[in-house]
Amino acid sequence: MRETWRWYGPFDGITLPQITQTGAAGIVTSLHEIAYGEIWPQALIAERNAEIKAAGFTWDVVESLPIHERIKKGEGDLETLFANYRQSMANLAAEGIKTICYNFMPVLDWTRTDLKSPVSGGGTCLRFSAPKMAAFELHMLGRDAARDDYSADTIAAADVWFQASDEAMRADLLRSIMSGLPGAFDRYDIPQLREVLATYDGISRDDLRSNYKRFLQEIIPTAQELGMNFCVHPDDPPRDILGLPRIVSNADDIAWIMDAFDAPENGLTLCSGSLGANPINDVPDIARRFGDRIHFAHLRNVAKDPDGSFEEAAHLGGDTDMVALVRELLNAQAKRGVTIPFRPDHGHDLLMDDQIETQPGYPIIGRLRGLAEMRGVIAALG
Template identity: 45%
Template sequence: MKHTWRWFGPIDKVSVQDAAQAGAQGIVSSLHHVPTGTAWPEAEISRRQDEIRAGGLAWDIVESIPISEDIKSGTGDWKAHVAAWQETLRRLKSAGIETVCYNFMPVLDWTRTDLRWTTKHGARTMRFDLVDFVAFDIHVLKRPGAAENYEPALVEKARRRFSEMTEAEITSISKNVGAGLPGSADVYSLDELRGHLQRYSGMDAAKLQARLFDFLAEVAPVADELGMRLCAHGDDPPWPLLGLPRILSTLEHYQAMLAAVDLPANGVTFCTGSLGARAANDLPEMIRTLAPRIHFLHLRNVRREDTTTPCAFYEDEHLEGNTDMVAVVAAVLEEERRRKAEGRADHQIPMRPDHGQEILDDLTRGAQPGYPAIGRLKGLAELRGIERALSHATHGMK
């Protein structure tokens, strides 16, 4: 695997040099300041590359070119936004960048109720509390018909939880749920969130899936012609939220996406954290099934607090949680050997240690939630150790 590191640009409290010292071999970044729906200026792409080179690494992967709500909903200026997305691909290729991660989650990206929850040993991590979320949906957001989406016992737990919430807690959960893309300064107010949800009124999973397939039919051929790789990130968490459908939560979802636009460029960002929050997902088996089209890996671990779907969960240490990370890395290395034997130029699959707990000096650094320096360094070191051990000649896997 090629070990990469997400960097949010000059505003990031963790520098590119920090990433290099942690053992990263490349950088994953995006131009969060460029308005969604517009083509990325060549000068801004070049500037970001120079900023990364100054820290001793190169910009290997884009995460993400945002996909506008117009595209996802098929409204407004969606055609112009698709054209801008295509043009951004061309400009990235001209700059030597060939891999682009994206997601197709409507309105919200990853969703958590607590961005800095304290673990039993004092680390801070992100958490999704299902009861808190339902309390927010029904009693704070007051989404029409929200209670009908949940089991009566859960609705009652949420009622009791909301009755105990302070104003500060209500404000905090509203801000956390309404947060935009990682790295973005956008935070939806309650009214803005309600407006965005209204845009998807009447859209079920089949319609949203059709929008994804239509989008890929436009952009994947461009990427394929350019020799680029597009990789779809899974839903996080992998179940419907706020009445919004989810379409990249299971193996069957991904298989349908790959079959709909069957081109090498149309691929997968395999995120063990997002997919791992759904108990029924067998991650090593999913990797073996999707392997030829996995273009990027996010390796992190979550601890599910029960076996239901949906459920409460938190971001655990990389080798803890419910996912067998050794089995995951073994499946990835098996695919890399297969690709190398085939002579594929992309036999080395890039990965990044996704998220991480805030530990030690992270607790005072104030980095982007989920993206601390030392917590990710620890995760990368652990993952590198698994990879090195499984690749060692004494195991016959080198």
């Protein structure tokens, strides 16, 4: 497996020379400064690629080439958006970048309620608290239908949290939920979030699937022509939130996607943390089942609570058997004769990590610990 590292370019407080010290060989990045739906200019791709090469790396994976919300909603004339997406693909391929990780999550990417939750022994981690998310939906957004999405005990805990909270705590909760969106676009306050959520009113799970299938039909043939691999990232968290359907949350969802356009180029980003947060998922079994379509892997671990809450665990310390998972990934790449790139995902903030301003969940020391642990597992199994 090939070691890579996610780098946020101009938005990242971690520099390429610092990443060199991790031992990773490849970079995973995106042009986060470009608005969703716009064409990625080849000149800008070439400039970023040259910067990465000058530091001694290769640009192995694009994460992500974002999908405009209108495509997810199937809204209006989409031909220009599809054409722009295909042109961005062609511009990336012209620079030798052939793997694209993306997601089909409506409105938000990964969602957490706490960015600095303490962990045993020191340090902090990302956490998703079901009661705090319920408090946000019920009391801050005023989405009363959310009462159907949480247990009575979770709603009671949400009421207690909200009644004890002040404006600063509520503002921090909103900031945490918005922090999963990378780059410079689409941060919402409460009125804006209500407005964008309203644009999804009436869009069902089946509707979202239909719009996703159209996306695959528009895009995968171009990927085939360009020799590119597309790999969808699972939902994070792998459950409906904010009244929005999530359709990449379990093995059945993945099977539907693979069948919606049955071609090797239509593949999966195996994110062990996202899938691992769903109690029904056996992550090593998912890797075994879909090994012929995994083009990229995010390796991290989570520890789950019975109420649906979870937090980022140490890479070898959560609920997923990471040794079994890595064994399945090594088997998959051996069968296919390929090398699967992976990156250590969401690490704990450790030691001096709080002194570097970077994206939440992406510290250098915490991820380096995860990379070292995964490197050891791979070496032992290899």
